[in-house]
Amino acid sequence: MATEMASKSMMLRQFLLEMARNPIQMGAIWPSSPALARTMTRWLPESSSHPIVELGPGTGILTQELLSAGVQPERLVAIEKSPELVRLLNGRFPRVRVLLGDALHLEDLLLGEKAGAVFSGLPLKIFKPDQVRRLADQIHGCLLPDAPWVQFSYQLMSSRAPAPFFRVTASKMVWQNLPPAKVSVYRSVRATV
Numbered sequence: 001m002a003t004e005m006a007s008k009s010m011m012l013r014q015f016l017l018e019m020a021r022n023p024i025q026m027g028a029i030w031p032s033s034p035a036l037a038r039t040m041t042r043w044l045p046e047s048s049s050h051p052i053v054e055l056g057p058g059t060g061i062l063t064q065e066l067l068s069a070g071v072q073p074e075r076l077v078a079i080e081k082s083p084e085l086v087r088l089l090n091g092r093f094p095r096v097r098v099l100l101g102d103a104l105h106l107e108d109l110l111l112g113e114k115a116g117a118v119f120s121g122l123p124l125k126i127f128k129p130d131q132v133r134r135l136a137d138q139i140h141g142c143l144l145p146d147a148p149w150v151q152f153s154y155q156l157m158s159s160r161a162p163a164p165f166f167r168v169t170a171s172k173m174v175w176q177n178l179p180p181a182k183v184s185v186y187r188s189v190r191a192t193v
Contacts, residue, residue: 032058032121035176036152036183037065040119043150043170043185044069048116050144054078055103055120058085060092062119067093077110079103104131106138115142118149124162125155136163140188149186156182165189 040062044052052071057063057078066076073095080086081102089098101109103122118139124132139149140163149166152174161168166186174181 032061032152032181033174033177034061034065036174036181037062039172039174039183040150040152041065041069042172043117043148044071045116045147048144048147049075050114050116050147051075051077051097051110053106053110053115053118053142055106055118056080056122057089057098058121060089062121063089063093063096066119067096075116077115079106079109104134104138106135107141110142113142114144115147116144117147118143120149120151122151124151124153132162136166140165143188145188145190147187150183151186152181152183154179154181156180158182159184161186 044066052066052075054063054066054076057080060078063076063078067073073093074097076093076096078089078093078096078098079101080089080098081100083100086098086100089096099109103120120139122135124135127135143149148169151162156173159168159171161184165188167189168184169187170185172183174183
């Protein structure tokens with residue numbers, strides 16, 4: 001119990017340090033809640049040998065939930081822009097493939113691998129429109145045809161997909177998060193659900 005409390009305290013401290021260094025990159029005022037992460041994992045594919053990609057894992061709240069939901073660590077690819085958070089994630093999850101990089105270069109980072117799903121906590125609201133389109137292009141290029149892009153946002157009223165070649169197939173509000181968040185699931189318009 002004491003070890004778990006120390007770990008949570010260390011993760012919160014690291015989050016706050018990152019927030020102070022680069023608040024725009026963090027895009028959140030507080031770490032994601034386990035309730036938000038559990039909600040996101042509802043859209044894990046039941047069976048896939050392809051990688052599951054997490055964009056912007058931060059301190060690893062969703063990473064832990066993906067592993068708890070049954071994703072094999074070797075299949076999970078976490079892409080993080082902060083070198084400090086990459087070090088933290090490598091320490092917490094030594095068997096997860098944690099890559100230092102920018103999600104706007106997702107296809108290059110994955111070296112042509114196709115993903116069975118993409119889970120993202122990237123703050124799309126603060127991205128420029130051309131960055132959102134570029135990210136959507138990158139995700140579209142690496143996802144299997146019927147694979148989901150699961151995105152959370154603090155924009156509770158928005159119901160549009162981030163690009164015309166994606167459609168919203170599901171959404172869920174998570175009130176047990178600070179601030180409350182909305183999980184949206186996008187699939188390629190080429191896919192059949």
